[in-house]
Amino acid sequence: MNRRTRVLTAAAVSATLALGGTAVAQSKGWRIGDHEVRVALPEGQSNPAIANGVATGGEVALYQSSGLGPTALNPSAPANSPERYTDPSMTESAQGVTVTEAQALVVLRNIAANLKAAGLRPRDVITMKCYLMKPPGAASADYAGWNRAYRQYFANTDLSTGEVVPVPIGTSAPKAPLTVNSARPARATMEVSSLAVPGWLVEVEVTAAYPHR
Numbered sequence: 745m746n747r748r749t750r751v752l753t754a755a756a757v758s759a760t761l762a763l764g765g766t767a768v769a770q771s772k773g774w775r776i777g778d779h780e781v782r783v784a785l786p787e788g789q790s791n792p793a794i795a796n797g798v799a800t801g802g803e804v805a806l807y808q809s810s811g812l813g814p815t816a817l818n819p820s821a822p823a824n825s826p827e828r829y830t831d832p833s834m835t836e837s838a839q840g841v842t843v844t845e846a847q848a849l850v851v852l853r854n855i856a857a858n859l860k861a862a863g864l865r866p867r868d869v870i871t872m873k874c875y876l877m878k879p880p881g882a883a884s885a886d887y888a889g890w891n892r893a894y895r896q897y898f899a900n901t902d903l904s905t906g907e908v909v910p911v912p913i914g915t916s917a918p919k920a921p922l923t924v925n926s927a928r929p930a931r932a933t934m935e936v937s938s939l940a941v942p943g944w945l946v947e948v949e950v951t952a953a954y955p956h957r
Contacts, residue, residue: 778803779956781870785928790904793891794931798870805954807862811875811947813939814850824942826879834922840915843879845889847946849913849922852897855950856923866897867927868952874933875947885935890946901926 776782778801786792800806814829821827830846834853856866874894876885895911900921902909910918929950939947 777801780804781953783870783928783930785903790902791899791909792903792928793895793899795928796930798930800870800953804956807859807864807868807952807954809855809858809950809952811940811949812851812854812858813941813944813947814847815854816943817850826943826945829941829943829945835913838913838916841913842886842889844876844886844945845893845914847944848890848893848948849896851946851948852893853922855948856897859950859952862952864952864954866923866925868955869898869927869929869950870953871951872898872929872931873949874931875936875939876933877936877939877945879945886945887933890933896922898925899928900924 776799780799780801781804782799784796784798786796815831816828817831818828821830826843826847829850830843831850831853834849835841835846852866855869859865859868874890876887876890878885892912892914895909896913900909900911901907901924903926906926908920908924911921912918939945
């Protein structure tokens with residue numbers, strides 16, 4: 745089985761699990777070029793957060809990152825505390841910012857820098873996995889805070905009009921995102937019991953596709 749066949753087979757299986765048997769029949773007519781990246785988006789939504797899935801042709805060059813976490817940029821916070829791994833300059837004057845959200849903003853900025861070093865941009869990201877820990881004292885991971893930070897870097901344009909969609913930081917009024925980006929990666933987010941660095945609440949890995957030239 746060649747790489748292209750494996751990718752399309754995996755996409756068909758995922759679609760079956762998510763949508764039922766009808767997806768298999770639809771996928772049989774879904775052909776993709778060797779240099780093509782095709783994103784399957786939810787129907788009827790002008791600004792979906794994530795894709796249903798992504799297929800890549802056999803000649804598409806891919807980049808896979810390691811799991812990246814936040815940098816300790818808040819020296820005023822105690823060592824190994826979640827607050828230590830935030831950047832106060834990113835949330836200055838914003839209200840209601842959660843520590844997960846603040847860490848996620850740093851993580852996504854780190855990912856953008858990582859991609860730039862590899863000759864890529866956030867808009868080239870096609871898949872993403874996010875691992876969240878619950879903040880101290882919380883009952884569960886802060887998915888809402890993560891999603892707000894995510895929209896600052898991804899999925900913040902209206903697909904029907906092309907217009908930029910304002911997004912909030914914390915409970916502050918929505919405004920222009922930090923990075924305008926129409927990309928909707930295929931994404932999974934899960935709560936985990938621990939991460940490698942004490943104090944981390946967020947770790948993210950991405951796959952990006954090099955544009956065909």
